[in-house]
Amino acid sequence: MVPRAALLNAIRRALARSRVVVLTGPRQCGKTTLAREVLEAESVNYFDLEDPASLARLDEPMTALRPLTGLVVIDEVQRRPDLFPVLRVLADRSDLPARFLILGSASGDLLRQTSESLAGRTERLTIGGFTLDEVGARAEHALWLRGGLPPSYLAGSEPDSMVWRGNFIQTLLERDFPQWGVRVPATALRRFWAMIAHYHGQTWNAAETARALDVSESTARRHLDLLTDALMVRQLQPLRANLRKRQVRTPKIYVRDTGLLHHLLGITSYKALLTHPRVGASWEGFVVEQALRLETHDEAFFWATHQGAEMDLVLRRGDELLGVECKRTDAPRLTRSIRIALADLRLSRVRVIYPGAQRFPLAENVDAVPLASLAEGRSIFEG
Numbered sequence: 001m002v003p004r005a006a007l008l009n010a011i012r013r014a015l016a017r018s019r020v021v022v023l024t025g026p027r028q029c030g031k032t033t034l035a036r037e038v039l040e041a042e043s044v045n046y047f048d049l050e051d052p053a054s055l056a057r058l059d060e061p062m063t064a065l066r067p068l069t070g071l072v073v074i075d076e077v078q079r080r081p082d083l084f085p086v087l088r089v090l091a092d093r094s095d096l097p098a099r100f101l102i103l104g105s106a107s108g109d110l111l112r113q114t115s116e117s118l119a120g121r122t123e124r125l126t127i128g129g130f131t132l133d134e135v136g137a138r139a140e141h142a143l144w145l146r147g148g149l150p151p152s153y154l155a156g157s158e159p160d161s162m163v164w165r166g167n168f169i170q171t172l173l174e175r176d177f178p179q180w181g182v183r184v185p186a187t188a189l190r191r192f193w194a195m196i197a198h199y200h201g202q203t204w205n206a207a208e209t210a211r212a213l214d215v216s217e218s219t220a221r222r223h224l225d226l227l228t229d230a231l232m233v234r235q236l237q238p239l240r241a242n243l244r245k246r247q248v249r250t251p252k253i254y255v256r257d258t259g260l261l262h263h264l265l266g267i268t269s270y271k272a273l274l275t276h277p278r279v280g281a282s283w284e285g286f287v288v289e290q291a292l293r294l295e296t297h298d299e300a301f302f303w304a305t306h307q308g309a310e311m312d313l314v315l316r317r318g319d320e321l322l323g324v325e326c327k328r329t330d331a332p333r334l335t336r337s338i339r340i341a342l343a344d345l346r347l348s349r350v351r352v353i354y355p356g357a358q359r360f361p362l363a364e365n366v367d368a369v370p371l372a373s374l375a376e377g378r379s380i381f382e383g
Contacts, residue, residue, distance in 0.1 A: 002134050002150070006377075007034055007127060011101070015071065018123035019091040020100045022114050025127040026231045026257075027105045027176065028149050028168060032075055034127075035103055039073050045098075049076040061086045069097045077102045078180070084117035091121045105176065105230075128231065129153065129257060131293045137372035144286050145270050147259020158269055165263040169193070172230065182226060188213075192223045196233060196253060197264035201281035203250045203304075204235070224253070232256060236288070239301035239314050239321075241345055248304040254285040261285065284326040287353050288313055290374050291324050295381070309340040314347070322381055323350035327368075330354075334362040342366070351380045 011034060014021045025031050032048075039046055045068050047054040057064050061083055065072065077083060087100055102114075114122055129148020132140060146153045146161045149168070155161035173186035173193075182189075195209060210220040227233040235251040255261035261282060267273050273282065292300055297315040304310035313324035323341055325332075332354045341347060342365070350366045359369050369380045 002130055002154075004030065004034060004130075004134055006133070008037055010125060011038060014123045014125055015099055015101060018099075018121070019096065020087060020102065020114075020118055020122040022118075022122050022124040023101060023103045023127065024111070024124065024231075025105070026149070027172065028151055029127055029129050030150050031103045031127065033150075035073050035075060035101060038101065039071050043073075044068070045070060045072045047072075047074045049074065049079040055080075058083070062089075065090055065098075070099075071101060072098050073101045073103070075103045076105070078104045078113075081113050084113045088117050088121065091118065111229075126231070128289070128293060129259075132290050132371075132375040133294060133377045135375075137375040140371060140375075141270055144258055144283070145262060145267075145273055147257040147262070149257055149259060152259045161259070162263060162268055165259055169260065169263065172232070176230075177226070184223065184226070188215075189223060189226070192220070193227060193232070193255075194264050196224070196227065197255055197261050198278070199253055200255050200261055200278065201284050202252065203248055204253050205250070232260065234289070236300065236302050236313075239303040239345070241303070243305075243344055245309075245344070246306040248306065248310075252302050254288060256285075256289055258282055258286045258289075280328055283328045283355075284312060287326040287371060288324075290371075291315075291353070291380075294374050295322075295379060297322075303341060303345060305340075309337045309344070311337070311341040311345070311347075311350075314345065320348040321345055323347045325350065325352045327352050327354045330356060332356075332362070332368045334366060338362075338366060349381050353380070 011021065011023065023031050047058060049055060058080065065086065074083065090098065091100065129150065130143060130153055131148065132143065135143055143153065151164050152161045155164055173189050192213060195212060206217045206220045210217045213220065224233065228235050232255065234254045234256045236254065237251050238248050240247060255264065262273060265276065265278060267276055273279055291313060295315060297317050299316040301314045302312055303314050311323045312326045315322045325338060332352045338350055342350060348365065352362060352368045353371055354368055356370050359367060359373065361367050373380050
């Protein structure tokens with residue numbers, strides 16, 4: 001077991017505040033394990049909708065749920081969308097005898113149901129696989145290679161991890177997507193996902209992708225949105241500052257879990273990763289995901305101009321903007337691009353994350369920070 005104390009505390013705080021807490025994330029990211037640490041699976045208040053016994057208990061949902069008190073957990077709730085109106089009624093009771101933690105593998109339908117049926121009553125938490133602060137800095141290479149999905153990261157060997165990731169991709173495309181109402185052939189989505197892996201860390205070009213796959217641009221966009229809804233792909237939107245410079249206006253795309261990225265690219269070992277042409281893009285995506293998961297922020301963007309200035313990650317935290325640059329180099333330095341971003345965007349601070357061991361200043365409000373600092377449980381922008 002890998003302790004996930006910060007996530008457990010976040011869930012408990014959300015349940016103290018809100019009548020209904022929606023915990024979403026990709027399959028196998030640890031949602032059920034966390035829920036069972038909050039409420040034992042043997043409890044009468046625990047419903048697993050992939051268990052026929054739980055489904056049978058909910059044949060009459062109001063009769064089954066109304067008498068329950070305390071915390072009620074409903075796992076894989078997207079299998080029973082008819083439960084959302086019932087939950088709205090139960091959450092509106094004045095004496096509030098029960099609070100609800102509902103779990104679901106992310107999908108567009110699930111998020112629409114909660115936003116429409118439970119508007120004003122819910123708090124949503126989105127989680128992913130393990131992070132550096134959970135596994136520790138010494139496990140950095142394993143986490144980067146295998147990704148953070150627990151069965152992949154905890155597998156007994158590299159071949160076992162690769163086999164699990166292959167099965168995960170197949171199950172998502174052949175079982176989960178059809179259950180969510182997706183009517184796209186699994187082979188077509190598999191080819192599209194593999195192409196996204198080769199675009200990892202680049203700005204999205206729908207026309208180029210559509211031509212390569214011989215589909216329309218609108219089809220390519222729908223495929224990208226499907227994988228984004230499933231939390232498999234991140235579309236990092238551009239920051240559109242009020243400048244006279246021509247700025248990039250299309251999103252940057254990343255395969256969110258580097259283990260799945262490496263499977264799609266055919267990378268089977270750490271040695272193969274270090275010699276692969278996409279190693280720099282893979283490391284950038286790994287750093288971006290770790291920073292987004294570990295740093296408190298209100299919004300996240302990237303920024304780039306057609307003249308070549310860019311910032312890999314811009315975090316909005318209240319009234320300030322914070323910059324993150326990812327440099328897989330032994331000796332990062334202050335670049336012209338960082339100077340331009342500092343001046344044009346009025347960034348409060350910039351952190352250049354690199355794979356070294358020492359933290360040191362590059363300029364006023366600009367520090368080089370080791371990736372291992374993200375394992376320390378405190379913001380890299382402190383100090």
